[in-house]
Amino acid sequence: MEILLSLVIGVLTACGVYLLLRAQTFPVVLGLTLLSYAVNLFLFASGRLVEGRPPIIVAGQTGYADPLPQALVLTAIVIGFAMTAFVIMLALKARAELGTDEVDGQAEGRTEAEGEGR
């Protein structure tokens, strides 16, 4: 399970970073989302992976899962969700005001006519 989880985190991070470096705002937002998924899984794993154990005290139970990373992940999810919503609104605003969805606000490598016609 550790290998599977670390692979998932790695692939998510790689995709996130790749998309983050794209020139248009939508892939960048997706990249940030993937990156935050990877980070959430990573945070969750920092309390070690255990199966079938409760995080809160139960009578007669001996082993427990670490509850703190779960609380941290909840906080991170909430913050990440709010930030994603904010970035999407900002990207839409940029699309409306700058007339292009390029992150730099200008179409690089395209001709001007194409850039304006988009």
Place this chain on the structure above:
Amino acid sequence: MPSSTLVIAPVLVPLVAGILLLLFRARELRGRRAFSLLAVAVQIALALGLMAATHHGDILTYHLGNWPAPYGIVLVADRLAAWLLLITALLAGFALWQACQGLDRRGRHFHVLFQWQLFGLNGAFLTGDLFNLFVFFEVLLLASYGLVLHGGGPARTRAGLHYVVVNLAGSALFLIAAGLLYGIFGTLNLAHLARLMTAMPAENLGPARTALLLLLGVFALKAALLPLHLWLPATYASALAPVAALFAIMTKVGAYAILRVATLLLGAQAGDGLAGLYEAWLLSLAQATLVAGMLGALAAPSLGRQTAWLVVASVGTLLIAFGLGDREALAAGLYYLPHSSFAAAALFMLAVPIARGRGTLTDRFVPGPDIPRAPLVGTLFFLCAILLAGLPPLSGFLGKVLLLQAALDQPGWPWILATVLTAGLLGLVALARSGSLLFFRSAAPSQGQEFAATRTLTGEAPVPGVAPVSAESACPEGVSYAPAAVVPPVRNGSPASGYRALLPAAVLLLLTLGLTLWAGDWLELTTAIADQLLQPHAYIRAVLGEMP
């Protein structure tokens, strides 16, 4: 007021003030302004109270929900936290003063966002928990996203988008670093981490170093340390002047976090492999930042952007001091910190009357008409320039001398001396150039090429005091200065005119004068802060109690 309440009050006051301002958003602006100013005044008083309470070396703690330390979140107020709270509250007071002269009308919820920005800043300085630090970083960033966009306009949106994306990537890195540290040590309480690090098994050294260097990366991003400084100039130059003035303290949050981790977790007690982990990186990168900042200031096309680059340079100077890491250098750095924040903020604020006086040219470095009240504005600009270039006899010079004195004991001192002095010269040239362009080389409106261009393209003569709607179209493609950055094309909510507009910047400069006149007393204070920082055991004991 019991001392523990005093610790949490600077966090609660702006939070509650922001909520109340949001509730009463329909009320008339005058009342909201007065309330916002009152909240900042209360924060100044609280910061002064904390300074007095921590003056004799006591470290105050507040355990949220009364949970004992490593399990609950703890707020800690030591001398450093109180000092930074005071600087933040004072700076916020002046920024708000200027905003209340009309710029806060440019968009909605300025005062709410402003108070929540202070909520995040105060929380970041007071918290004793790494994850809580992340949360307060997010709070202050989210408020700053709103403030950067305040006033609207394409230039702001573009700069804001970059700023938000860069900081979100930084937040992801912060969480990874925090997760790594939790995975290794099972705690995120800074004092507890510090205690566990002194007795760490050797096999954890690699992951711990990775996590701490990732943290350095995150803090360097917030502090705008080279090579992570590129987001700053465009963002600060496109923000409204009072916002940019408040942001002068934002880079210092990153510097504060670096200093806290470097002294508390990575001090001399941390053992081989961890002690002094940051210093080696900081010293070289900070010198590069200083030079890059001054070169940027030389190349800047407008006063707002030049000031933003000078903020980068001041971060470089500050982090050289923190990178040196001994008592004298820390004291010099902590003396330099308020000086650089106040001076940069004053210059940001001064850009408003300058830009207003120059009509469509705003604060761009092209010869333009005479500025109204030029002698007074020019004198204030001159004072700012002396402060920022570090010339005698003002506090910038004193800070630099103290820093260089501290550097003389270090092995790399010739490099540091050469960098700081060369950067000072570059800054002097940059500011002399901008000052002479703005104040001496005035051209009649009909001779200015920019004016001609504006006229032909828009078919209307520029009206002084009304910001250009068409400035962007007047710029040739590829010349990307943020046009009308300081005074955007919104007529509603124009800044105050006359001498009143100069007051906030002028009084702020008086404050730096106070920093110069009583330099000995301030230095004594910052030396006491440095002493406390270099003995992290007191901090750890105050949070966790005696070693079990």
